[in-house]
Amino acid sequence: MIKNINIIGHKTIVFDSNKHKSILDAANEGGTVIDSMCRDGFCNQCRCALVTGKVEYFQDIILDDDRYILPCSCVPAEDCSISPGR
Numbered sequence: 001m002i003k004n005i006n007i008i009g010h011k012t013i014v015f016d017s018n019k020h021k022s023i024l025d026a027a028n029e030g031g032t033v034i035d036s037m038c039r040d041g042f043c044n045q046c047r048c049a050l051v052t053g054k055v056e057y058f059q060d061i062i063l064d065d066d067r068y069i070l071p072c073s074c075v076p077a078e079d080c081s082i083s084p085g086r
């Protein structure tokens with residue numbers, strides 16, 4: 001399934017669920033670097049604001065603020081806009 005992810009301040013990338021494991025993977029492949037470390041939902045280094053849209057996580061993720069996502073651990077459920085940075 002194809003979804004568009006607007007990475008604010010960078011560009012819109014195309015997420016292909018047959019090709020990409022996570023939003024972070026799609027961003028990196030599209031040439032946008034989002035800071036990351038564990039790439040498994042533990043360190044919060046990749047945290048981005050979710051401006052519009054919805055995501056689905058691979059595993060149970062607990063964030064203290066639901067306006068943010070961990071792009072290493074989720075896929076877009078619909079077209080999204082995200083803003084990297086803390």
Ligand code: FES
Nearest residue numbers: 037039044046072
């Ligand atoms: S890179 Fe560690 S939580 Fe995403």
